[in-house]
Amino acid sequence: MTTEDYKFEGWMGLDPSSAEGKMVWQGYEPKVWEDNDIDIKVTHCGICGSDLHTLRSGWGPTKYPCVVGHEIVGIVVRAGSKAEGIKVGDRVGVGAQNDSCLGRKGDCEECASGQENLCSKFMIGTYNGIYMNGSKSYGGYARYHRCPSHFAFKIPDEIDSADAAPMMCGGVTTYSPLKRNGCGPGKTVGIVGVGGLGHFGILWARALGADKVVGISRKASKKDEALEVGANEYIATDDDEDWMKKNAGTLDLIVCTVSSPKMPLNDYLQLLRSNGRFIQVGAPEGPLPALNVFPLIMKNIFFGGSAIGSPAEIREMLQLAADKKVKPWVMKVPMEDANKAIVDMDAGKARFRYTLCN
Structure with a gap:
């Protein structure tokens, strides 16, 4: 041709x-x-x-x-x-x-x-x-x-083309920070935002072998969807009373897929254990909420960001999707x-x- x-x-x-x-x-x-x-x-x-x-x-x-x-x-x-x-x-x-x-x-x-x-x-x-x-x-x-x-x-033969397409950006945007920040056996992982990016985060965390995956979103209405995708637990920040206090210090890693200036960023940080990691992947058109540095200092928390993924990570992600039948x-x-x-x-x-x- x-x-x-x-x-x-x-x-x-x-x-x-x-x-x-x-x-x-x-x-x-x-x-x-x-x-x-x-x-x-x-x-x-x-x-x-x-x-x-x-x-x-x-x-x-x-x-x-x-x-x-x-x-x-x-x-x-x-x-x-x-x-x-x-x-x-x-x-x-x-x-x-x-x-x-x-x-x-x-x-x-x-x-x-x-x-x-x-x-x-x-x-x-x-x-x-x-x-x-x-x-x-x-x-x-x-x-x-x-x-x-x-x-x-x-694209591996095991992956349908319609499923592979969103993996090329939405998929690797969440796979890459999970893999690079130690998601796997022995880890408890939180995914903020149960949507296009966030549901991929839950899928990858499970495929990488995390012990527990917690979906985090504003409304309780997304709980059933988060659990169906593969989350073990769910936190609704608008609807669950005292959600931060009840879940403080329980997560090793958080990947945040949302970018609202109103999101409770400092409360999210309280969910992390000492030496925990918070990785921002949602890209806002404006600023994020003001950050209180004391949770970072007092618990030795790492706050970082991540954008898409390298060619090597994309190939690795596609093979994981094929091997683990990620859908x-x-x-x-x-x-x-x-x-x-x-x-x-x-x-x-x-x-x-x-x-x-x-």
């Missing part, structure tokens, strides 16, 4: 109103082809909260026009002469990162150590980014996607209904992720 056999077109955000379900389907020029690139016929693309933030310029001015979508799964239809272990016909996934300085103009310290997601010189997002060759990156709400092969990953909660939506789906996503109607299907 040659590029004459297909064209690049997708749901284009033209201004901040596109987040209100006003994206427009139109064509665009993809990345200028290089020998390490591949073209993917998109079969599935997850909807991520990052898509909404970007469409409405919530994290800063977006480079309109913009095609969002960085939870891409599809079939390779073209592979460059230097494509890394990927050939035409392979089923692959692409996450939130499309390129880094790896192998170009000298590796940065992060890329040289296998942490390309932390590239300090040239971290390129799968959409709304500019490559070294000056091309613009366009995402997966589309028919086709072009990207460097280093940031595409073969996310996914609602399939036709690609032509993307405008309605992003509005429903913003309204909290997803249980717990939407995957667009071509």
